[in-house]
Amino acid sequence: MYVNDAIGYKMTPEQILYYSPNCFGTADAISFRKDILRIHDLKTGETPTHMEQLMVYAAIFCLEYDYKPNEIEMELRIYQNDTILYHKPTIEDIFPIMDRIVTFDKIINSIKEEEE
Numbered sequence: 769m770y771v772n773d774a775i776g777y778k779m780t781p782e783q784i785l786y787y788s789p790n791c792f793g794t795a796d797a798i799s800f801r802k803d804i805l806r807i808h809d810l811k812t813g814e815t816p817t818h819m820e821q822l823m824v825y826a827a828i829f830c831l832e833y834d835y836k837p838n839e840i841e842m843e844l845r846i847y848q849n850d851t852i853l854y855h856k857p858t859i860e861d862i863f864p865i866m867d868r869i870v871t872f873d874k875i876i877n878s879i880k881e882e883e884e
Contacts (some may be wrong), residue, residue: 770797770810770847777806785828790876791869795825804841805829811848819844819855826857827865837862 774781779797786792797808807825811817822844830837838859846853 769850769852770808773845773847774808777808779806779808785825785832787828787831787869788873788877790873791828793821793825793828795822798825798829800829800833800840803839804843805835806843806845808845808847811846814849817846817848817853819846819853819857822846822855823857823861823865824869827862827869830862831866831869837866 773779774797777797777799778801779799781797783795783798784792785795785798795807796810797806799806805826807822807829809817809822826837826842826844829835830840836859837857842857842862844855844857
């Protein structure tokens with residue numbers, strides 16, 4: 769299912785998302801077409817999964833490419849053990865994550881400058 773969906777949506781595999789040297793990640797599969805951001809993640813373990821990682825990736829995408837989360841549609845999926853978890857985050861989900869990323873990036877950079 770994961771591979772077929774990634775091919776069907778013409779997704780890019782293993783795409784690096786980069787906000788700063790302090791905040792980046794690699795999405796298993798991602799696409800952005802017609803103002804729809806899709807991020808898919810494949811989990812092969814038995815541990816219960818959570819959407820937080822994919823919401824962080826969506827926030828990094830918005831920061832990296834200068835999109836406001838209310839200007840685009842988002843669909844996040846986790847594939848695990850023949851099950852697909854879906855989530856359509858809202859601005860209320862993503863904007864606070866973006867805010868935390870920006871805030872903590874500034875704090876980390878300030879600490880790094882003090883150490884130099």
